[in-house]
Amino acid sequence: MNAVSEWTRRCASVCLRCSKTGGAWTMKELSDGIFADKGKLYTENLVPGIKVYGEALAKKDGKELREWDPTRSKMAAAIMKKIKTIPLKEGSIIFYLGAASGTTISHFSDIVKRSGLIYGIEFAERVFRNLIEIAGQRKNIAPLFADARLPEKYFWVEDCDIVYADIAQPDQTEIALRNAHIFLKKGGFLFVTMKARSIDVTKDPKQIYKEEAAKISGKNYKIIEVVDLEPFEDSHAMIVAEKGQ
Numbered sequence: 001m002n003a004v005s006e007w008t009r010r011c012a013s014v015c016l017r018c019s020k021t022g023g024a025w026t027m028k029e030l031s032d033g034i035f036a037d038k039g040k041l042y043t044e045n046l047v048p049g050i051k052v053y054g055e056a057l058a059k060k061d062g063k064e065l066r067e068w069d070p071t072r073s074k075m076a077a078a079i080m081k082k083i084k085t086i087p088l089k090e091g092s093i094i095f096y097l098g099a100a101s102g103t104t105i106s107h108f109s110d111i112v113k114r115s116g117l118i119y120g121i122e123f124a125e126r127v128f129r130n131l132i133e134i135a136g137q138r139k140n141i142a143p144l145f146a147d148a149r150l151p152e153k154y155f156w157v158e159d160c161d162i163v164y165a166d167i168a169q170p171d172q173t174e175i176a177l178r179n180a181h182i183f184l185k186k187g188g189f190l191f192v193t194m195k196a197r198s199i200d201v202t203k204d205p206k207q208i209y210k211e212e213a214a215k216i217s218g219k220n221y222k223i224i225e226v227v228d229l230e231p232f233e234d235s236h237a238m239i240v241a242e243k244g245q
């Protein structure tokens with residue numbers, strides 16, 4: 001059994017123990033629009049019947065739920081690792097750097113529902129085409145083909161509740177901060193996924209997370225938590241910070 005399935009098995013046994021129903025479903029809402037059952041995460045499908053990345057679909061109380069895979073999405077991995085800060089909710093406005101094909105964005109889209117909006121920045125043409133297709137089905141995703149290093153190219157974007165950066169670049173923290181400085185509301189949350197190997201392959205990942213968190217706190221942000229994403233993502237962490245007033 002690999003590390004991830006061992007982890008999932010352990011989470012499942014915890015969920016089953018806290019079940020009140022004793023039946024097949026032990027589904028509980030962990031946070032606004034995020035559900036857990038037997039060690040698996042789900043969001044309610046905004047577009048019933050349509051999958052985004054081959055994920056499993058499940059029915060519960062007339063709702064269709066999409067399984068949220070923690071090995072495919074760092075936010076799902078952070079939730080499995082018990083991240084405390086989950087400000088995503090119906091109506092949230094999110095600025096997302098490194099949208100790729102829209103795997104994680106599609107779950108954010110389920111959570112923020114039709115009254116929310118996600119601006120998704122991506123500069124790789126091939127994955128951007130997939131993102132456009134998903135945005136055609138989900139009207140709360142605004143795909144932007146742009147380089148996240150050049151926020152002046154999309155300066156018209158409104159102030160957002162959350163800036164989420166997953167760009168796997170050596171200067172990812174600086175890029176995330178530049179964008180958050182412009183587009184994140186005061187008191188809003190900045191999420192930066194850290195791929196230690198993109199920054200320095202020779203250094204201890206924990207030292208890298210500490211140094212990157214210090215860069216963020218040096219810019220009027222309060223570090224709320226740093227969540228190690230092992231075993232779902234090797235040498236990755238999620239840094240969560242709150243923008244000062």
Ligand SMILES: C[S@@+](CC[C@H](N)C(=O)[O-])C[C@H]1O[C@@H](n2cnc3c(N)ncnc32)[C@H](O)[C@@H]1O
Pocket residue numbers: 072073074097098099100101102103104105121122123124127146147148149166167168169
């Ligand atoms: C790790 S993948 C993102 C996966 C995605 N966040 C998800 O969970 O579904 C990183 C993405 O960031 C994009 N990226 C990297 N640097 C970028 C930049 N400067 N501007 C825009 N996109 C960038 C890459 O093209 C790639 O698609």
